[in-house]
Amino acid sequence: MTESLLCELSVPGRKGVLFPKSDVPKASLPANLTRQRLPLPEVSEVDVVRYFTRLSQLNYCIDKGMYPLGSCTMKYNPKINEETARLSGFANIHPLQPVETIQGCMVLMYELQEMLKEIGGFAGVTLQPAAGAQGELTGVLIIRAYHQSRNDLKRTKILIPDSAHGTNPATSAMSGLEVVQLPSDANGNVDLNELRTHCDDTLAGLMLTNPNTLGLFEENVLEVIRMVHEAGGLVYGDGANMNALLGIVRPGDLGIDVLHYNLHKTFSTPHGGGGPGSGPVGVAAMLVDFMPGPVVDIIEEGDDEIPPLFGFVMPEKSIGRVKSFWGHFGMMVRAYTYIRVHGPEGLRSVSEHAVLNANYLMAQMKKIYHLPYDRTCMHEFVVEGRWDDAPDIHALDIAKRMMDYNLHPPTNYFPLIVHEALMVEPTETESKQTLDAFIEVMEKIADEAHNNPEILKTAPHTTPVGRLDEVKAAKELVLCCGLEFPPRERLLPDKCST
């Protein structure tokens, strides 16, 4: 498929867009600070549009088909969200405008804070964190600040179940806390005996993913939270799996003290090939003062005739700001739109159908793939991508072969506690027909694994490119196309390195 790079398409003198000539007298350019060379391409608008369109067609995407990606909640992204986010009154607002000129934005943020509080059962919500990982960091910093404010300085230990997302330990380490891993028991729950041994006065908190990354609802969740609270610790909830819980149970009601939401998972904002995300954080009452800010609040009460005036307020003992400005507002508009068209019953229906779809797939998949934890799952489940009687086949081979059937593979090799894991999350937006077609492919691949393993080992066959030489990529590190525009000669890959 090799698509030429921009540096190879560049022709001196071509322009992609014209700007008006200056209508003011020219000032002299800064001496010593004017650059001599600007290595950017020279291409026309047609070149640019065709180039990126051709590139786009090499991608799989949710608009094309299903993404059964466990822990990532790749649901359909409603088109109306894109329209509302692009309304000029949202897209063309400067972040530092006087509050009187931005009451529409403020109302939207305030209402979204209120809705997320209600959905999660929390006393406060900050919309500032840019993504799930930053929401997590925010949550852990809040926990640390809470203990410090009580002069409870011994609390430096954070417990993380072995089934947790990889970001959890990285986040805790960034906040200077000591990470202790908790094993799971035979049913995929937190091992209570092990937990008990860590519940002492050095416990800062527990990071709980519920449903966990096996897709199982923590059967002892109330007991786990009670034990941590009794030891003086706080419980952080990883909200990446909220798609199982909307209108089903509120994490705050269970006793979870702080939780991040992923607007780009649960609330349908698009993944954009890796971001932007948005990771608001909800907290229990005693943590409201520690939230990063500013957050939106009413700064002048209204009356029957005048609406209240909304403004930004910094929480009293705030951990500080975690990014520029107020958060990913464009993502907030999309999530708000999504919540409004669903309403309370619609949100519950989202989670009910996400769980229905997962259990439906699991019931059929377990006939052909080994299911290590056989219980009713929530919105996702994990099977093993291996068979004793097909010893050469790994989860990776199954994943790659799925691409030949126009499917995106499930998350593989995660969670780490399952051998050759294939983690499947269909989401509620897939129909029975789509799921049946998925099962049919998984049956075919299982059959091929036993009767024609070579076709899996060499898969994918029908994609724009085959398996890649990742060792070469990591060793040679060709990370940009070379800095000459246009190239002195047509650049070959081995000459592209800087």
Add this chain to the structure above:
Amino acid sequence: MKIPADLKYTKNDEWIRVEGNVGTVGITDFAQEQLSDIVYVEIVVEEGDNVSQGDSCATLESVKAAADVYLPVGGKIVAVNEGLAETPETVNSDPFGAAWMVKIELADSAELDGLLDAAGYEAHLATKA
């Protein structure tokens, strides 16, 4: 898989060869196989550093994994294998020879007693399989 008889081993898959009061440290054949193609080696200690048993002395990266190499004993670093950064694949091809990582002057030779011998290491690997 090779497990040379004249070396001492850790449960973390490091080996040490002691000559006089100086130990040479690297990772085992088993470890390199687990990591697969090593693409990067960074020695994180310098000649002259005083280090303790269990300190990290190097970081290895393959395409899919990363691992720290921990010192089997404490003491003073007397040499590091500078060339390894240029030829990380040596860790795969010659883990017990050219891919040594650091040489260390032992502070307390009693620390060696807590390490495994070849038979002990082989038995330890058997429990992992």
Add this chain to the structure above:
Amino acid sequence: MYIPHTEADREAMLHTIGAEHLEDLFQDVPAAYRFPKLDLPPAITEMEVMMEMQRLANANESVSDLICFLGAGAYNHYIPAAVDAVLRRGEFLTAYTPYQPEISQGTLQAIFEYQSLIAGLTGMEVSNASHYDGATAVTEAVTMAYAHFRGKRTKMVLSPALHPHYRETAETYNHGTDVSIVKPDVDLKAGPDALLPWIDATTALVVVQYPDFFGRIYNYTSLAEAVHAAGALLAIAVNPLALGLLTPPGEFGADIVVGEGQPLGISLSFGGPYLGIFATRKDYVRKMAGRLVGETVDTRGQRAYVLTLTAREQHIRREKATSNICTNQGLMALASAVYMSLLGKNGLRQVAELCYHKAHYAANQIAALPGYSLWTETPFFHEFVIRCPIPVADINEHLLEHGILGGYDLGKDNPELENCMMIAVTEINSKEEIDLLVETLSEVYHD
């Protein structure tokens, strides 16, 4: 809508599962808390939500309704139509992170282009696939410098002329760790040399901005030499659009270039999502957090792209990763790549020059007004500070009545800059608009 199930589907699926009702699937959830009644507004249709959102949007006054001279870290530029046309392609918009390279070459090659364009623009050797925004890119530079010196150097000197949000973010991230974020107490009018006394053998990183928060531009070559002589690293936070005209920081000897990528074709959107630029020298690439795309070949011998150096990332290194970053700003990086391609070598230079000339015209006109003077005495790019005869809040209220979004009130966070307004001018502002600003400013004082 978005849930396609019919009653018949549900029954058939429940039958396969062996359950009678949907509710039966939730037995593991404690009964006392199961199925709470959510107090949320009732559902409305797509048509109604569009009307509601339009009403909210119309309650704002946008920079299309107003004449905008506000900057301070986010700038109003023209975005060519082709940028959003590419962004709206579902293949980019609704794709996942390109962990499966065989079916993600579009995203991967586009990021590779982004890395190349940023490297060229900044004069650095490598760029990552982006961070959240300018502020988090600065804090990632701090984290990288700390890791580079393996914790042996802990002092981070952040220029007082750095965007306050950037510094505040770095402080939040590093509070309670052994990293110390230092803000030298120097005269705001002093140049970069004033930072020298603050740099010593414990300094890991010095961060300056270019143009700085107040719009000023300095040649940082001698600062880079001093920082390197002290054994530390230099990070320069840039406005990438200014680099269409200005000497790239790579030529000054910067070790890390970070910046807010919003000016490169990303809408203001009330503050986000934006784009965190992060570029460095090849020697430091393994200490750089964030995603990175590299070139390689596939089994069929074709040139192709793949996420590389992933072993550094959180999902593999877990608690040993230097950063927990997971998402990047993929779509925003794409927007900026399309923008940079469209404008290209000549267009980006032209836009940067338009900003420069118009800002200087505005500054000269305002400086000539009675009661006003230029606080900015050194070269600047497209943003400058004026000292006003009356409080900035009062002036801005008056400007707003005339449909003008006035500049940033610096006195709000800095008593030393009371009555100082920072004005940004871009290619969008016509001479007539600038003249109207000048005229209105002059009226305020005569009022």
